[in-house]
Amino acid sequence: MFFASDNAGPAHPQVIQALADVNSGYAVGYGAEPGMDRVRNRLRDVFEAPKAEVFLVATGTTANSLALATLTQPWETIFCSPTAHIHEDECNAPEFYTGGAKLTIVGTDDKMAAASLRASIEGEETRGVHGPQRGPVSITQVTERGQIYTLDELSELTATAHEYGLKSHLDGARFANALVALDCTPAEMTWKLGIDAVSFGGTKNGCLGVEAVLFFDPGHAWEFELRRKRGGHLFSKHRYLSAQMGAYLTDDLWLDSARRANAACTRLATGLRSLPGVSFDLEPQANIIFLQMPRAAHQRLRAGGAEYYVLAGNPDSGAPDEMLPARLVCDWSISDAQIDQFIALARG
Structure with missing residues (x-):
């Protein structure tokens, strides 16, 4: 992930x-x-x-x-x-x-x-x-x-x-x-x-x-x-x-790879959008997502092996419901299974 x-x-x-x-x-x-x-x-x-x-x-x-x-x-x-x-x-x-x-x-x-x-x-x-x-x-x-x-x-x-x-x-x-x-x-x-x-x-x-x-x-x-x-x-x-x-x-191949990456981002955004407490800073348009998630979700994701950037705040300590910003990027190789696993971990 x-x-x-x-x-x-x-x-x-x-x-x-x-x-x-x-x-x-x-x-x-x-x-x-x-x-x-x-x-x-x-x-x-x-x-x-x-x-x-x-x-x-x-x-x-x-x-x-x-x-x-x-x-x-x-x-x-x-x-x-x-x-x-x-x-x-x-x-x-x-x-x-x-x-x-x-x-x-x-x-x-x-x-x-x-x-x-x-x-x-x-x-x-x-x-x-x-x-x-x-x-x-x-x-x-x-x-x-x-x-x-x-x-x-x-x-x-x-x-x-x-x-x-x-x-x-x-x-x-x-x-x-x-x-x-x-x-x-x-x-x-x-x-x-x-x-x-x-x-x-x-x-x-x-x-x-x-x-x-x-x-x-x-x-x-x-x-x-x-x-x-x-x-x-x-x-x-x-x-x-x-x-x-x-x-x-x-x-x-260059177009096929980009379509895969963009489609993966759409799948990821759709799944995350359904989760309580998750909000998007900007509407995703290509293969990058900027969002806010509760610290508890970040902790579950990090414990589950997810790699991504938390842009501010300490995900390891603090109030579990405090919102922390993150950036997620999808490349051509990300699988549906990885996306679904990420969403499941974020949901808790």
């Missing part, structure tokens, strides 16, 4: 098999292997973007940081939400790889609103040479609070950014989870709305460790290649990245 993170789940057997298959003989390195050509062409088809440039890296931090570095000058600022990966979870890597560009936090929620973005943009470039200049907007989809931007909301954000001549980046660590929840196409969630670059996640959704970066303007390709190499993130045995991504894309 592991609900702590979708990073913690196993890689999909088809991904592992693809690694085994590629692990024989010899292949040219650094992304020049035939498998990368297939991945590039497949992602161009998936995104309906025949001129898109596609690159693979091993981590989401690398994908976000190098993509943003390619879109940002060191004297600019990147606009993002308070809970964005690039702000909370990447140890200042975007600032490092951009050579010092800062982050400007937009609003107070996990989702940026166009009005708040406009106000933040207007607040910069007010001090001439003495202050940061306006840079790209980075949008996290799914957000770290488990919320999904609608297509209209994304369109409003990118339109606001482009009004000021700014680029838009989509942090898609959980890209597939958002896509299946919205029931749209990758093109409809990205370049058709004005997104310029995408970090296309694989690791949280069944891969061992691979993320894709897509630029819909191929003019950014050479700079990204140089930054990836200079930053130490160009794999020599690159075939092990392209093998993972190739398997991930084959027969829409």
Whole structure:
């Protein structure tokens, strides 16, 4: 019963098999292997973007940081939400790889609103040479609070950014989870709305460790290649990245895995919703739940072997009916039996 993170789940057997298959003989390195050509062409088809440039890296931090570095000058600022990966979870890597560009936090929620973005943009470039200049907007989809931007909301954000001549980046660590929840196409969630670059996640959704970066303007390709190499993130045995991504894309495994994770979250939420004393902080939209449960329920779950994050308070001591917040995340591999066991323990 592991609900702590979708990073913690196993890689999909088809991904592992693809690694085994590629692990024989010899292949040219650094992304020049035939498998990368297939991945590039497949992602161009998936995104309906025949001129898109596609690159693979091993981590989401690398994908976000190098993509943003390619879109940002060191004297600019990147606009993002308070809970964005690039702000909370990447140890200042975007600032490092951009050579010092800062982050400007937009609003107070996990989702940026166009009005708040406009106000933040207007607040910069007010001090001439003495202050940061306006840079790209980075949008996290799914957000770290488990919320999904609608297509209209994304369109409003990118339109606001482009009004000021700014680029838009989509942090898609959980890209597939958002896509299946919205029931749209990758093109409809990205370049058709004005997104310029995408970090296309694989690791949280069944891969061992691979993320894709897509630029819909191929003019950014050479700079990204140089930054990836200079930053130490160009794999020599690159075939092990392209093998993972190739398997991930084959027969829409990436969509099937996301549907499984989202469906597991729905089953879990439905069961928990029926329990006395349980309340949801936000309506679950993808594969993440934020809720409040009595301390007694947390104690039963922890004693029963459930793994998840209690976000505040000590679950081991205190009043049994005191409400404590928690985060639950479902990955593609969570079984119905594990979910039902979790719910039974919470019920007591």
